[in-house]
Amino acid sequence: MIQTTYLTLDGDKAEEVGAFHTAKEIAGQPELWRQVFAQIESEKTDIQTFLAPILAKKNARLILTGAGSSAFIGESAQGVVQQFTGVHTQAIATTDLVTHPALFFLEDAPTVLVSFARSGNSPESVETVKLADEYCGEIYHLIITCNPDGQLAAYANDCEGNCYALVLPESANDNSLAMTGSFTSMLLAVLLVAGIDQLEELKADFDDAVQTATNILTSKLEEFEELAKLDFERVIFLGSGPMLGIARECHLKLQELTDGQVVCKHDSFLGFRHGPRAVANEDAIVVYLFSKDPHVVRYETDLATSIGQDKRGIKTISFAAEQTEGYHSVMDVPAVGKGEVAVFNVLPATMMGQLLGFYKCLQLGLKPDNPSVSGAISRVVQGVVIYNKEK
Structure with a gap:
């Protein structure tokens, strides 16, 4: 009998060490992304019919929202979404909207609230939708979720024409605690929705991102496994523009x-130069998530060169680097494709945090599917009480 392998673990071993779901979900991302692209293509007309009239309105506004990793989707996507749509776009976490709705919602601006939700059952996500209905005079909801049975999907189904639910393929609904495929598939979905009028033009860049991820999964896993054996106490992820949101997600994932x-x-x-660089020392690893934009890379390379000249020999990892000479690099992960238009490079870049976290988790004797020994964190946040607020 042929044993299926997930990352570098066979199925039985993955089950034994509590890593089966996480390994399968990380490894399954390239295929999941293809499914999401096909789904957006199939729903193209419906998406355009829903969004185009709204985005054409004067003073229209897009808010990208979610909690935790789902919030970081918005942080990564906001610039590209604004560039593609020409509509003012902000990423505002549900955890901010719930506590301070009056500071963020505008009554007179036609608003599309784009909600990202793996389960669709987070208390803050459900409450944010209700608050948007209350505070905005003209509100529309685009719900991007991985769970057809969640509260947000149900809300969209009961809407009176001002909602559109994009329910992603079943495999996007991670079983593991840490969001992996759910994060990247929802991020891909919003980028494709924003670029809905140019899907054919975006296909080549999408294919490059899939190839980069496939290359990581076929040729870099052993390096991640060995890297996890190094003795390090802290890891710093750096990114520019859309990659900044990915750096934050990688930070959380590890x-x-x-x-x-x-x-x-x-x-x-x-930003790292302005004080935060103090945390980088001989016990740290700095992970560079390089841009593909030649203009941006100049700034990034200057910092990497500067850190490389630090006498402490600070270890680094590079994603999509043009070169790593002098960086004290312990791993270099190439990215396919060149030029400024590498919109989807954020997808394989996210795997840097996923894989480093997965293998370090195993090295520490923890279970990737549920690494929280104390139970302090859970798949769907627990213990959040929603309070009524007078408008």
């Missing part, structure tokens, strides 16, 4: 999967 035993930080390449 910290989450190691149950906080590895403390992480994220920043932009330029």
Whole structure:
């Protein structure tokens, strides 16, 4: 009998060490992305019919929202979404909207609330939709979710024409605690929705991203496994523009999967110079998530060169680097494709945090499917009480 392998573990071993779901979900992302692309293509006309009239309105506004990793989708996507749609776009976490709705919602601006939700049952996500209905005079909902049975999907089904639910393929609904395929598939979905009028033009860049991820899964896993054996106490992820949101997601993923035993930080390449660089020392690894834009890379390379000149020999990892000479690099992960239009490069870049977290979790003797020994974190957040607020 042929044994199926997930990442570098066969099925039985993955089950034994509590890693089956996480390994399968990380490894399954390239195929999942293809399914999402096909789904958006199939729903193209319906999506255009829903969104085009709204985005054509004067003073229209897009809010990208979610909690935790789902919020970081918006942080990564907001610039590209605004560029594609020409509509003012902000990423605002549900955890901010629930506590301070009056500071963020505008009554007179036609607003599309784009909600990202793996389960669709997060208390903050459900409450944010209700608050948007209350505070905005003209509100529309685009719900991107992985769970057809969640509260947000049900809400969209009961709407009176001002909602559109994009329910992603079943495999996007991760079983593991840490969001992996759900994160990247929802991020891909919103980028494709924003670029709905140019899907054919975006296909080549999408294919490059899939190829980069496939290359990582076929040729880099052993390096990640060996890297996890190194003795490090902190990891800093750096990214610019859309990659900044990915750096934040990678930061959370590694910290989450190691149950906080590895403390992480994220920043932009330029922002890191303004004080936060103090955390980088000989016990740290700095992960560079390089841009494909030649203009941006100049700034990023300057910082990487500067850190490489630090006498402490700070270890680094590079994604999509043009070169790593002098960086004290312990791993270099190439990315397929060149040029400024690498919109989907954020997808394989996210795997840097996923894989480093997965293998470090195993190295620490934790279970990737449920790494929280104390139970302090869970797949769907627990213990959040929603309070009524007078408008």
